[in-house]
Amino acid sequence: MITTFLLDLYSNNGQVIITCILNDQAKKLITLDCFQIDVSFKRVKGEINEFEINTYDSKHHLILSFCRVFTNVFTAEGYHRLFSSLFQIVHEVSGQHMQFKHIHGQGIGCILADLDAAQAKGLGLALHDLDSEKSWEIHLTYILKSCLIHFERNLFHKKFSTSTKNLIRQIPNATSKEQVYDLLKQIEDTNDEGIKEWLSYYQQPYVLASLNKYVSNVDHEIWNKSGSDTNNAEAAHSMVNREGKQLKLLSAILKGKKYDIRCYTTIETHDKKGVPYTHRDKSDVKRVQNSIARKTSRTQKNKESLDDKLPKSSKKRNLSPSSSRTSIKSKKNHEREDILSDNEELLKEIRKKNLELELKEKEILLKEREVKARIAEAEARMMEAKAEALELENRNKC
Known part of the structure; x- marks a missing residue:
C-alpha cells in the first residue's frame, strides 16, 4: 500500500518551497532516464505556483507526476535550492541517491523543459554541487533539452523577417553541428533589428545544445525518445486541475496527494491483478x-x-488522353489544396498555443511583481517595528 507522504518546508526572506512526494514516486523517479519539468499557475490561489516532474508511463498508459513542489521562487538561486532539496528528499524517501548519466554513468540522461533561464541555471547549479569539475553551463549541455513549442512561441513574437524566422526554425532539425553554426552565421548576416540580442542568448552553449542533438552532449538514443515538447507536463496539470483550481495551499497539497495516490494505486492494481487503467x-x-x-x-x-459533386455523365464518359492528363493535374491540385488546408489548421493550433503560453508568461511577471512588492512591504513593516521598539526602549531608560 502507498502510505509514506513526505512534506518538507523551507521558508526564508519571503521565499517558500514546500516539497511533497510519495514513497512510490521517489522510488520510480530514480529509475527514469528522462522526464519533463514544468510549472503550473492555476491550482493555488495567490503567489504560490506548483512545480512538477512528469513523464508518460507507456506500460500503464498514464501520465505520472513524481513530486509536487509548491513555491514562489522565480530566481536561479531559488531554483538551485529547490532542486538540491528535491535530490536530498528523494534520497531520504527511497534510500538511494538520484543519479545522472553524465556524472554517474547511469541514471537520468535528459530533462525536457521550457526556455526559463532562471530554472535552467538553478538546475545547472544543483548538478554542479554533485560534480564541481564541470561548470553549471557545461552540465546543462549533457542533460537539458528545450521544448520546441516554447521555442516557436518565442520566435513567433519576434519582429524578424520571414526568411530570418525560417532560418531559425531550421536549427532544431539541422543534421550536423557544422550545419547549425552555418545557420547561425546566416542569421547574423541578416542584420534584422534585435537579431544580435537574440543571438547573444541562443548562442550560449547550453541553450544551443538544448535545441539540437548534434550540438548537445545528451545520448542520441535518449534524446530521440524524450520527445520535443512538454505536452505531457501540460496534460498532467490539466488532469490534476480537475480536482480544483485557485485552491488554498493546504487544499492544493491534500488534493494533489489524493490524485497521486489514485494514480499509483491504479499502477499497483494493474501490476498485481492485470486490470489496466x-x-x-x-x-x-x-x-x-x-x-x-x-x-x-x-x-x-x-x-x-x-x-x-461531379455530374454523372462526366463520370460515365470515357476520357481522352488529353482529358485524362487534365484529370490527373486536377487531382494533384486538389491534393495540394488539402495539404495547404491541413497546414493552415496546424498553424492555427500553434498560434493558439502560443497565445496561451504568452498569457501564462504575463501572469508569471505579474506574480513576480506582487511577490517583490509584498517582500518590500514586509521589510518596511519590520523596520518600523524595530524603530518603535528602539524608541520605546529609550523612553523607558529616561
Missing part, C-alpha cells in the same frame, strides 16, 4: 500516428465529396 495508448508516437490517420481520412473524404 485503459487500453488506449496516449504516447507522443501514438498521437502523431493518430494525427496522420485523421489527415488521411479528411483527404479521402474531401476527394469523395468532390466526386459526388
Whole structure:
C-alpha cells in the first residue's frame, strides 16, 4: 500500500518551497532516464505556483507526476535550492541517491523543459554541487533539452523577417553541428533589428545544445525518445486541475496527494491483478500516428465529396488522353489544396498555443511583481517595528 507522504518546508526572506512526494514516486523517479519539468499557475490561489516532474508511463498508459513542489521562487538561486532539496528528499524517501548519466554513468540522461533561464541555471547549479569539475553551463549541455513549442512561441513574437524566422526554425532539425553554426552565421548576416540580442542568448552553449542533438552532449538514443515538447507536463496539470483550481495551499497539497495516490494505486492494481487503467495508448508516437490517420481520412473524404459533386455523365464518359492528363493535374491540385488546408489548421493550433503560453508568461511577471512588492512591504513593516521598539526602549531608560 502507498502510505509514506513526505512534506518538507523551507521558508526564508519571503521565499517558500514546500516539497511533497510519495514513497512510490521517489522510488520510480530514480529509475527514469528522462522526464519533463514544468510549472503550473492555476491550482493555488495567490503567489504560490506548483512545480512538477512528469513523464508518460507507456506500460500503464498514464501520465505520472513524481513530486509536487509548491513555491514562489522565480530566481536561479531559488531554483538551485529547490532542486538540491528535491535530490536530498528523494534520497531520504527511497534510500538511494538520484543519479545522472553524465556524472554517474547511469541514471537520468535528459530533462525536457521550457526556455526559463532562471530554472535552467538553478538546475545547472544543483548538478554542479554533485560534480564541481564541470561548470553549471557545461552540465546543462549533457542533460537539458528545450521544448520546441516554447521555442516557436518565442520566435513567433519576434519582429524578424520571414526568411530570418525560417532560418531559425531550421536549427532544431539541422543534421550536423557544422550545419547549425552555418545557420547561425546566416542569421547574423541578416542584420534584422534585435537579431544580435537574440543571438547573444541562443548562442550560449547550453541553450544551443538544448535545441539540437548534434550540438548537445545528451545520448542520441535518449534524446530521440524524450520527445520535443512538454505536452505531457501540460496534460498532467490539466488532469490534476480537475480536482480544483485557485485552491488554498493546504487544499492544493491534500488534493494533489489524493490524485497521486489514485494514480499509483491504479499502477499497483494493474501490476498485481492485470486490470489496466485503459487500453488506449496516449504516447507522443501514438498521437502523431493518430494525427496522420485523421489527415488521411479528411483527404479521402474531401476527394469523395468532390466526386459526388461531379455530374454523372462526366463520370460515365470515357476520357481522352488529353482529358485524362487534365484529370490527373486536377487531382494533384486538389491534393495540394488539402495539404495547404491541413497546414493552415496546424498553424492555427500553434498560434493558439502560443497565445496561451504568452498569457501564462504575463501572469508569471505579474506574480513576480506582487511577490517583490509584498517582500518590500514586509521589510518596511519590520523596520518600523524595530524603530518603535528602539524608541520605546529609550523612553523607558529616561
